[in-house]
Amino acid sequence: MVKLSASLATLTALIPLAAAQAAEWGQCGGIGWTGATACVSGTTCVESNPYYSQCLPGAASVAPSSPGGAAPSGTSSGSLPTGTSTAKLNTLAKAASKLYFGTATDNPELTDTGYTAILDDNTQFGQITPANSMKWDAIEPEQGVFTFTEGDQIADLAMTNAMLLRGHNCVWYNQLPSWVSDGTFTVAQLTSVIQNHCSTLVGHYKGQVYAWDVVNEPFNDDGTWRTDVFFNTLGTSYPQIALEAASQADPNAKLYINEYNIEFAGPKATALLSLVESLKSAGVPLDGVGFQCHFIVGEVSGSGLQTQLSTFAAQGVEVALTELDIRMTLPETPALLAQQKTDYNSVITACMSVESCVGITVWDWTDKYSWVPSTFSGQGAACPWDENFVKKPAFDGIAAALSA
Numbered sequence: 001m002v003k004l005s006a007s008l009a010t011l012t013a014l015i016p017l018a019a020a021q022a023a024e025w026g027q028c029g030g031i032g033w034t035g036a037t038a039c040v041s042g043t044t045c046v047e048s049n050p051y052y053s054q055c056l057p058g059a060a061s062v063a064p065s066s067p068g069g070a071a072p073s074g075t076s077s078g079s080l081p082t083g084t085s086t087a088k089l090n091t092l093a094k095a096a097s098k099l100y101f102g103t104a105t106d107n108p109e110l111t112d113t114g115y116t117a118i119l120d121d122n123t124q125f126g127q128i129t130p131a132n133s134m135k136w137d138a139i140e141p142e143q144g145v146f147t148f149t150e151g152d153q154i155a156d157l158a159m160t161n162a163m164l165l166r167g168h169n170c171v172w173y174n175q176l177p178s179w180v181s182d183g184t185f186t187v188a189q190l191t192s193v194i195q196n197h198c199s200t201l202v203g204h205y206k207g208q209v210y211a212w213d214v215v216n217e218p219f220n221d222d223g224t225w226r227t228d229v230f231f232n233t234l235g236t237s238y239p240q241i242a243l244e245a246a247s248q249a250d251p252n253a254k255l256y257i258n259e260y261n262i263e264f265a266g267p268k269a270t271a272l273l274s275l276v277e278s279l280k281s282a283g284v285p286l287d288g289v290g291f292q293c294h295f296i297v298g299e300v301s302g303s304g305l306q307t308q309l310s311t312f313a314a315q316g317v318e319v320a321l322t323e324l325d326i327r328m329t330l331p332e333t334p335a336l337l338a339q340q341k342t343d344y345n346s347v348i349t350a351c352m353s354v355e356s357c358v359g360i361t362v363w364d365w366t367d368k369y370s371w372v373p374s375t376f377s378g379q380g381a382a383c384p385w386d387e388n389f390v391k392k393p394a395f396d397g398i399a400a401a402l403s404a
């Protein structure tokens with residue numbers, strides 16, 4: 001989730017070419033890649049980031065992205081296909097016995113009346129998550145000084161619109177104020193800092209939140225623990241400290257660990273599964289696991305996701321898709337949008353196939369406010385509505401899966 005440097009991009013150019021051709025949607029380059037760098041006919045090798053290039057259909061005119069440079073516009077041209085379904089996603093999700101179909105939102109977006117006209121429709125969205133305003137840097141920027149104004153704006157919106165609210169988040173390595181991230185604490189001091197933060201935050205919204213992402217992204221992709229101030233000071237005990245504080249502050253809220261790259265088998269999923277197992281067997285209050293689902297068009301395995309959801313649910317937790325988006329290398333093409341529709345459909349189908357998967361949240365519904373272009377240069381168009389609030393084929397893919 002970091003911007004990649006231009007010097008790494010330069011390194012990609014040094015990777016030797018191999019003779020075989022990579023398949024459509026297959027990898028065709030990137031740092032460390034030793035496989036085929038030529039693509040099958042009708043596709044072009046397009047750099048997603050310095051670590052990954054992919055054979056995209058009919059993308060011959062696409063220039064490789066320039067890491068750190070300006071992202072190409074994601075504006076849909078008039079010739080691109082759009083979604084045609086008039087279905088309402090939350091209505092469909094509830095009719096299928098899910099609790100909600102929801103979306104992330106963020107305070108600055110709420111002055112955009114075109115945006116709020118759609119956001120406020122609770123037949124479309126039955127749940128919202130604040131993308132930033134309940135994070136530690138927003139809530140407790142100085143030790144003991146709590147600022148709830150922006151978080152309250154999202155909580156009030158959920159209440160006004162009769163939507164469920166997801167709290168995001170109590171403990172995360174990112175978006176920490178420097179007094180936390182750069183602090184030097186004893187075990188007792190940091191335990192108390194976490195307890196005070198989690199119980200004050202969760203307590204402030206007691207009764208208003210369906211579920212909290214109490215612990216966010218505790219692991220590296222290789223399954224080792226992130227070496228942040230929490231792990232470095234408290235070792236593997238900090239999730240329990242945070243979960244117990246949250247539970248005391250709001251015993252009725254569902255308490256989650258939320259993570260990405262656990263949607264397929266691998267060391268990170270294994271590490272989290274083992275943490276869930278040990279927390280549950282120790283009687284720690286953990287109710288759910290959030291699968292963020294930040295995916296890439298053409299690289300989605302719905303059946304793999306379904307397996308992971310079931311595997312975690314077997315530990316006695318509920319599961320949810322908490323931050324779904326499916327990005328592509330810009331510009332959008334009809335082929336990419338068609339594949340994105342297929343991918344959204346298979347992700348939603350995975351949740352529909354697992355009873356313990358309670359709901360789906362997209363990480364904002366419109367490309368206008370997606371986090372993707374500012375993080376992955378040259379990529380975007382990850383949401384079901386375009387930046388002009390026009391439904392994309394992906395919307396139809398979601399609606400079809402919810403009503404299947």
Ligand code: G3I
Nearest residue numbers: 001106131132168174175216260292294323363370371375
């Ligand atoms: O608040 C400052 C503002 O004062 C400043 O003027 C502006 C200048 O860039 O930056 C503002 O902070 C930005 C913040 O969003 C609020 O808009 C940060 O730069 C920006 O990095 C931050 O991005 C957020 C990102 O988390 C941070 O990691 C995204 O909006 C948010 O969507 C994203 O959400 C995360 C989830 O919490 C966890 N899972 C991954 C997901 C996507 O990265």
